[in-house]
Amino acid sequence: MGTWGRLIANEILDMLYPPGLYCNCCGKITDDSRTYGLCNDCMRDIKWVSGRICTKCGKVMSETDPGEVCFYCRSHEHYFDRGYACAEYGMHEKNLLYELKYASRGDIGLAMGEIIYDRMAAEFGEDGLALTYDLVIPIPIHKRRKNTRGFNQAELIAKDFSERSGLAMDAKLLVRTKETGAMKGLGPAERRSNIQGAFGIMNGRERLVQGARILIIDDIFTTGATLDEAAAVLKDAGASRVDFCVFASGADYLIV
Ligand SMILES: [Zn+2]
Ligand SMILES: [Zn+2]
Structure with a gap:
């Protein structure tokens, strides 16, 4: 030719x-x-998570770190029980998250749902997931932000994960009661106070949390302030276990 x-x-x-x-x-x-x-x-x-990982938050640890948990988890208490991540946050991961959030690429959310499913199935086995968790919950965004963006990226990811795993998703159980400022550029303590009081349980759904083993789904994990606050609210409401899985976990330089 x-x-x-x-x-x-x-x-x-x-x-x-x-x-x-x-x-x-x-x-x-x-x-x-x-x-x-x-x-x-x-x-x-893409820096797929492998090798030594923190047994608390799921971040990749250096091969020379003697601890079971990462440096940050050694000095900070978490409310969640255990976290899992699929990739380390870097340039490619940033691209994907940016396209998903700001270019309205909902299809990337579905791909991340599949990635999270594969990660969790590798951890618990395809049949083991249903034995481990009762409920899947996406981190909610505030109504106003959802209206502007048109969707909640964590909900898209969780929906695809829920369909693949057969685990029930409830995207309305956890509600964002407060609109919070961007986390970008904030230190760990500022992040915690920024997100404090931002979540609540939807009226009438409290009993669904009682004794439930919950898997929270979100796009990214940095210091864990958001996931901790959500986990604290769910634990206070009677959840027996709160784990999370995110697409990427790592340093703090994402536009949130
Ligand atoms: Zn950790
Ligand atoms: Zn490519």
């Missing part, structure tokens, strides 16, 4: 390939068989 022929072929490819067939992360053309909608390069470059 000559140059022109290739040009025409590319034109036709562009017409045939809807946006969903571009890599979710870098935008390169892929085909629909790609795992998580990622091209080979991004699949390779």
Whole structure:
């Protein structure tokens, strides 16, 4: 095929390939068989969690760290029981989260649901998940923010996870009672006070929490202030176990 022929072929490819067939992360053309909608390069470059992880918050730890839990968890108490993460927060992870939140790429939320499902199934086994948890809850965003963005990204992820795992999701049980300022640039203590009192249990759903083993789903974990506050509210309401799984966990430089 000559140059022109290739040009025409590319034109036709562009017409045939809807946006969903571009890599979710870098935008390169892929085909629909790609795992998580990622091209080979991004699949390779995403820092999938492996090796030694903190047995409390799920962050990756250095091989030389002698502890069971990370440095941060050694000096800070958490209300959640146990956290899991799929990837370490870096450039690729930032791209994906940005596209999801600010480019309204809901399809990326579904891919993250699949990623979280694979991570948790690897941990507990496909059948083990249903034996471990009673309920899946996404971290809610404030109504006003949801109206502006059009969706709650954690709810999209949790919905896909719920469908794959068969675990029931309740996106209305935990409510955001207070609109909070951005967490970006805040230290751990400021983050805690920023988020304090931001969650409540929906009237009439209190009994669903009693004795329940809950898995919270969110997009990112940084210091854990948000997940701790949500876990504290659920524990106060009688939850027997509150774990979480996030897509990415790591340093604090995301626009929230
Ligand atoms: Zn890519
Ligand atoms: Zn930790």
